[in-house]
Structures are given as structure tokens and as C-alpha cells.
Amino acid sequence: MKKQLVQGNQAIVMAAEVAGLKFYAGYPITPASEIIHELVNKKHIKVLQMEDEIASVSACIGASLAGLKAMTATSGPGFSLMQESIGLAHMMEIPLVIVNVQRVGPSTGMPTLPAQGDVIQCIHGSHGDYFPIVFYPNSVSELYAYTVMAFNAAEESMSPVILLSDGYISHLYETIMPHRDFDIKNRSRPPLGKGDRHFTGLSHEGSVPRTSDVDNYRRLITHLYEKQQLVAQRYNCYEYLECGKDTDTLLISYGALSRVAYYFKNDFALYRPIQMFPVVEEIKIIASRYKRILVMEMNTGQYVREIECILHREIEFIPILGGRIDLHEIKQKIRQKTIERNEE
Amino acid sequence: MTGEKIQKRKGIVHINHEYCKRCGICVNFCPVKNLEIRQQKLMELNRCIACKMCQRYCPDIAIEIEEVDEKTVGTGKSGHRNGG
Amino acid sequence: MDKESGFKRYLKLDLLPTPWCPGCGNGIVLKTICQAFDELDLPKDGTVVISGIGCAGRSAGFFNLDSVHTAHGRAIPVAEGIKYANDALHVVVVSGDGDLLGIGANHLLHAIRRKTNITVVCYANEIYAMTGGQASPITPHNTKTLTTPDGNPDYPTDVQFLFKHHNGYFARTSAYHLNHMKKCITESLEFNGFSFVEVRTMCIVNYGRRLGYKNSNEMLMHYKELYKINDYAEELAQDEIGIIKSSS
Numbered sequence: 001m002k003k004q005l006v007q008g009n010q011a012i013v014m015a016a017e018v019a020g021l022k023f024y025a026g027y028p029i030t031p032a033s034e035i036i037h038e039l040v041n042k043k044h045i046k047v048l049q050m051e052d053e054i055a056s057v058s059a060c061i062g063a064s065l066a067g068l069k070a071m072t073a074t075s076g077p078g079f080s081l082m083q084e085s086i087g088l089a090h091m092m093e094i095p096l097v098i099v100n101v102q103r104v105g106p107s108t109g110m111p112t113l114p115a116q117g118d119v120i121q122c123i124h125g126s127h128g129d130y131f132p133i134v135f136y137p138n139s140v141s142e143l144y145a146y147t148v149m150a151f152n153a154a155e156e157s158m159s160p161v162i163l164l165s166d167g168y169i170s171h172l173y174e175t176i177m178p179h180r181d182f183d184i185k186n187r188s189r190p191p192l193g194k195g196d197r198h199f200t201g202l203s204h205e206g207s208v209p210r211t212s213d214v215d216n217y218r219r220l221i222t223h224l225y226e227k228q229q230l231v232a233q234r235y236n237c238y239e240y241l242e243c244g245k246d247t248d249t250l251l252i253s254y255g256a257l258s259r260v261a262y263y264f265k266n267d268f269a270l271y272r273p274i275q276m277f278p279v280v281e282e283i284k285i286i287a288s289r290y291k292r293i294l295v296m297e298m299n300t301g302q303y304v305r306e307i308e309c310i311l312h313r314e315i316e317f318i319p320i321l322g323g324r325i326d327l328h329e330i331k332q333k334i335r336q337k338t339i340e341r342n343e344e
Numbered sequence: 345m346t347g348e349k350i351q352k353r354k355g356i357v358h359i360n361h362e363y364c365k366r367c368g369i370c371v372n373f374c375p376v377k378n379l380e381i382r383q384q385k386l387m388e389l390n391r392c393i394a395c396k397m398c399q400r401y402c403p404d405i406a407i408e409i410e411e412v413d414e415k416t417v418g419t420g421k422s423g424h425r426n427g428g
Numbered sequence: 429m430d431k432e433s434g435f436k437r438y439l440k441l442d443l444l445p446t447p448w449c450p451g452c453g454n455g456i457v458l459k460t461i462c463q464a465f466d467e468l469d470l471p472k473d474g475t476v477v478i479s480g481i482g483c484a485g486r487s488a489g490f491f492n493l494d495s496v497h498t499a500h501g502r503a504i505p506v507a508e509g510i511k512y513a514n515d516a517l518h519v520v521v522v523s524g525d526g527d528l529l530g531i532g533a534n535h536l537l538h539a540i541r542r543k544t545n546i547t548v549v550c551y552a553n554e555i556y557a558m559t560g561g562q563a564s565p566i567t568p569h570n571t572k573t574l575t576t577p578d579g580n581p582d583y584p585t586d587v588q589f590l591f592k593h594h595n596g597y598f599a600r601t602s603a604y605h606l607n608h609m610k611k612c613i614t615e616s617l618e619f620n621g622f623s624f625v626e627v628r629t630m631c632i633v634n635y636g637r638r639l640g641y642k643n644s645n646e647m648l649m650h651y652k653e654l655y656k657i658n659d660y661a662e663e664l665a666q667d668e669i670g671i672i673k674s675s676s
């Protein structure tokens with residue numbers, strides 16, 4: 001096995017192949033398009049360019065029902081369009097992988113620049129209650145590994161798993177070791193065309209729609225919730241770096257921004273969620289060792305609320321709005337925050 | 345009532361009252377006015393000629409015609425059954 | 429099972445009656461689709477039915493086959509995903525005019541262009557029925573609905589021309605013309621390419637009544653009087669039903 005210099009989006013494709021991807025449907029969008037460009041050259045993978053992202057995720061749902069491992073990739077605007085069908089896929093328990101290479105929003109925003117504005121959309125973008133598993137790696141080799149994890153988690157949870165990336169790491173070139181040393185999970189549900197099952201977005205009991213049976217609905221949602229938690233617990237991925245010297249501060253960041261956080265490894269302890277949702281519970285134990293929790297992310301405060309929710313304590317927040325990751329700016333903001341704190 | 349006045353019956357009408365929604369489509373299509381909705385219930389009048397128009401147009405698969413040899417069926421008796 | 433009731437093997441009889449109103453034409457279309465399946469003896473293992481949302485969309489759940497009830501307007505792309513994933517399957521979409529020609533029209537356009545080998549049966553009742561009776565993309569001009577109280581200012585869309593252009597199969601038929609409907613659906617299932625059968629059918633409760641029809645019989649009689657059959661024509665007029673099939 002030889003090391004290879006690959007781009008982030010390319011690593012996603014290489015890993016998807018290893019994980020058993022057989023069907024891809026997508027729509028062109030910056031900064032995710034390299035994924036479909038790579039895939040069209042793979043003869044054993046059916047690739048469709050659809051008319052929009054709604055059709056793309058719908059076709060993936062169909063292909064997944066028909067027994068194939070399916071994936072689609074997009075960025076914010078396309079992810080917004082997919083939301084209704086993501087809810088459908090949760091309700092019908094359809095395994096698939098959705099890659100969202102984040103760019104600056106809202107709306108068309110700044111298409112070529114990275115951001116982290118779609119974090120909460122991953123779990124609340126569709127209507128109703130559903131409980132997605134979301135991974136967000138921060139390097140090309142992690143994109144490779146977590147693409148495989150995403151496929152596995154999708155099969156285990158029978159649900160659409162979201163792989164977050166951003167315009168920065170997806171366009172980054174790094175050397176990776178493209179190993180195949182994974183335990184690949186496969187489907188046990190027979191493919192479509194082998195029975196009399198009915199898959200529906202209506203609340204249902206097995207194959208039968210139950211449109212006004214509240215108790216059945218509550219059982220169904222509880223089942224979906226518990227199933228997702230159970231599978232997520234097998235992954236629970238995060239990175240925690242204790243500080244070389246004594247510190248009272250834990251700096252939390254993820255994705256592209258967390259690469260800059262490594263610069264502070266001699267000043268602060270570092271925590272990086274890789275499994276963004278369901279939120280990894282270990283953060284409670286880790287955080288209890290520190291007086292000060294500092295969260296930075298490339299949005300006006302999305303994941304920090306999840307952290308607050310789980311820790312029930314005061315959290316300091318540093319927004320690094322999308323578009324630019326500048327070490328000097330970040331240093332300055334952290335210094336400023338520290339001064340403010342000491343003055344209080 | 346004499347046998348000649350009653351149209352010879354060629355079909356037994358099976359109505360599934362659980363499926364029947366009493367929409368009246370079959371009543372309208374029956375060429376011999378063998379079907380009627382009375383007191384919220386579809387009834388037949390024992391003069392079915394087995395044209396099967398009712399069965400063809402019923403949206404709810406609630407009515408079926410069993411073709412019979414006219415000699416074997418008494419003219420006055422009800423052939424009505426619940427097909428459920 | 430005899431010839432006439434052979435179609436029942438394609439239905440989940442234990443789930444009947446359907447939730448549709450008394451006299452709703454959807455049941456006639458559902459039954460005729462199953463009769464066409466029976467005519468071709470489509471294998472139960474190997475045939476799948478996909479629907480969108482609406483009164484017609486509920487029909488998928490009554491087929492005794494694997495079936496999928498998708499999001500509003502998305503039956504066609506889900507069906508395409510299934511077909512491209514497993515070409516051996518017979519893939520049939522059943523849904524209404526609001527679902528297929530309104531919210532899902534973009535997908536229809538592109539499925540015609542891609543010539544995906546699936547069949548679509550459109551229960552065309554000219555109205556958004558499940559939501560109470562709002563104008564649909566094929567509600568005739570000047571017709572009063574909940575959202576067009578002064579009469580529909582728009583003109584109905586007519587998709588037959590798209591099929592002509594892309595060598596697809598298009599047929600328009602009606603719930604009155606049972607033999608014709610069955611012929612159209614059977615042919616469309618046999619067609620190698622994208623096929624679409626638009627069945628004019630009656631929504632009595634949220635459409636017909638407001639237009640002055642006393643019951644669905646009157647609507648059926650209206651179809652009988654209105655529609656002339658003109659099969660294998662170049663083009664169908666508004667008062668014609670028939671098949672437009674390209675040579676492909």
C-alpha cells in the first residue's frame with residue numbers, strides 16, 4: 001500500500017468505494033462538485049446527474065430501497081432543498097450517506113469559501129423530530145476514514161447519515177494511506193421487489209399507515225430515537241488533547257477551524273467533536289476538569305448551544321464568521337476574550 | 345306474480361357490505377334496475393341479467409356477479425348474499 | 429382465480445375499504461391498474477409501486493406488492509432511483525395531477541428526457557382534492573375552486589407534447605372508458621421507455637359537487653359524452669382521449 005496525495009473530496013470518493021458505494025445521484029454545486037467528477041469514471045458505480053438536489057436525494061432513497069448503497073453530496077443550498085426527503089428517509093428507515101461540503105451562507109453566500117453554518121440544520125432542517133448521526137472530520141485522511149464510518153453507521157442505524165465537510169478541508173490536498181482495513185457493514189433488509197411491504201412517510205405500524213393513532217406514533221418515534229442513540233454509542237468519536245502544562249481552559253472547535261486550534265495546544269486543552277450528533281456524552285467528564293470552556297466555530301453560535309445544553313454551565317464563545325481562517329485574528333480574539341474575563 | 349313477468353335471473357349478486365360505500369354508481373349502470381339503495385343499504389331485486397356493468401364500475405370491489413343457469417334458480421327467491 | 433377476479437391478487441384486500449369518499453374515481457383506476465397487471469401477468473416478486481402525496485397517493489399502500497409512499501411530488505425520482513438500481517424490476521408510479529404535474533413537474537420533465545423505463549399512471553381529477561379542493565395544474569380555465577373563487581384565470585397544462593418530442597408514451601383516458609383505460613395502461617407497461625397515462629377521473633366531494641354534479645355518476649356520464657377516442661393520433665384535442673405513441 002502506497003501513500004497518496006489526494007484532495008479531500010477525492011478521499012470521500014475513494015472511501016465510498018471501499019465502503020461499497022454502488023449508486024450516486026447528485027447535482028453540481030461548489031464546493032462539492034469534484035465528488036461527482038471523480039465518480040463518473042467509476043464503471044461499477046451508477047452515477048446520475050439529476051435535475052436538482054431534491055431529485056438527487058429522492059433517487060438515492062429509491063436506489064437504497066432497491067438494495068444498493070447510495071450517496072449524494074452537496075453544499076448548503078442543495079442541503080436545504082434535500083431537507084424534506086431527509087425526514088422521509090428517517091421515517092422510512094433508509095440507509096444512505098449525505099455529504100454536505102459547507103460554504104458561506106445564508107442563501108448563495110460566498111460559494112467558494114468555507115463556513116460551518118449548517119451544523120444545526122443537520123438535526124433540525126427537516127420538520128418533525130428525527131435524530132441523525134452526523135460526522136465532521138478535519139483532515140483528508142479523516143474524511144477517508146469517516147466516509148467509511150458514515151456508510152457503516154447508515155447500515156447499522158438504517159437511516160441517512162450526514163458527513164459534514166467544508167470548502168476548506170474538501171479542497172485540501174494531503175497524503176493519506178488509502179487502506180482497506182475496515183469492517184464493512186452490509187444490509188440485512190431484502191431489496192425492494194421481494195414482498196408486500198409498504199414504505200411510507202406517514203406514521204405507520206409495520207407496513208400499515210396509522211394516521212391518527214397517537215400511541216403508535218409515540219412508539220415509532222421512541223423506537224427511532226433509541227435506535228439512533230444505540231448506534232451512535234458505538235462510534236462516539238472525538239479528539240481530546242490534554243495540555244502540556246497546567247491550564248484551566250478547554251478550547252472546543254471542530255472541522256476546518258479545529259486545525260488552527262492545534263496551535264494553542266500548549267496553552268489550552270483541546271476538545272474536538274467528530275461525531276457532532278448525537279452529542280458525545282464524554283464531554284461532560286472532560287469538561288468537568290476545566291474551569292473555563294471556550295468554544296469557537298465558524299458561525300454565530302450553533303454548536304455552542306448544544307455544549308451549553310449538555311454541560312449546564314457558562315460557556316465562552318468566539319464566533320469566527322465564515323470565509324476566512326486567520327490565525328492572527330483568532331489569537332487576537334482569544335486574547336481579547338481572556339482580558340474581558342480577567343476584568344470581570 | 346307469475347314467472348313470465350319476472351325477467352329470468354341469470355346472475356346472483358354478491359354484495360360486500362363492508363366494502364360498499366353506497367355511492368350508487370352500480371345502481372346507475374344497471375340496465376334492468378336490479379339494484380337499489382334502501383335505508384342506507386344496497387339491495388338487489390332478483391332480476392340480474394349478469395351484464396356485470398355494476399361489477400365493472402364499482403370503485404370499491406364491493407359487488408360481484410355469479411353467473412347462473414336460469415333453470416337452477418327459483419324466480420322468487422332471493423339470491424342475495426353477503427360476499428364478504 | 430377466474431379471469432375477472434385475477435386482478436385481486438395484486439391488492440391487499442384485508443386493508444379495504446380504501447379511505448376514499450363514496451363514488452371517488454380513484455378506486456376505478458386502482459382496480460384497472462391491477463387488471464392491467466393481471467393481463468400481463470406481472471410477477472409479484474419484481475413489480476413495485478411508488479406514489480406521491482394526495483388522495484391518489486394513498487393507493488400505493490393497497491397494492492399487494494412492495495410499495496413506497498414518498499414525499500409530495502417525489503414519486504418519479506424515487507422510482508427512477510429504483511429502476512436504475514435494479515433494471516429487472518417493473519416500476520410503476522401512481523399519483524395525482526397535483527403531485528405529478530404541479531409540485532413534481534420538474535421531475536416529470538427530466539424523466540421524459542432521460543427516457544427512464546418506468547410507467548406513470550396519473551389519477552387526473554383536475555383538483556387538489558385531499559387539501560379540500562384547490563386549483564390544480566389541469567383545472568380548466570374559468571373553473572371555480574377554493575383558490576379560484578372567480579374562476580380559474582389560468583389555462584390547464586398539457587404534457588402530451590413533451591412525450592412526442594422525446595419519443596415517450598403518452599395516453600389520456602377516462603374512468604368511464606374502462607376498456608380503453610386498461611388498454612392504455614397495459615400498453616404503457618409494455619412500452620420500453622418512459623410512459624405516462626393520464627386518467628381523467630372524478631373527485632366528487634371536493635370538485636364535482638362544487639361544479640354542480642349531484643353525484644359521481646353524473647361525472648362519469650359527462651366523460652362519456654365529452655371524450656371521443658382518437659388512438660394513435662398526432663395530437664389529442666381537449667375533448668379527445670387516446671394514445672400518442674412514437675415509433676421508438
Ligand code: SF4
Nearest residue numbers: 364365367368370402
Ligand atoms: S358501486 Fe360499489 S360501492 Fe357503490 S353502491 Fe355499488 S356496490 Fe356499493
Ligand code: SF4
Nearest residue numbers: 374392393395396398
Ligand atoms: S350484472 Fe348487470 S343486471 Fe346484474 S345487477 Fe349488475 S348491472 Fe344489474
Ligand code: SF4
Nearest residue numbers: 449452483557631632
Ligand atoms: S376528496 Fe375527491 S379525490 Fe379525494 S377521496 Fe374524496 S372524492 Fe376522491
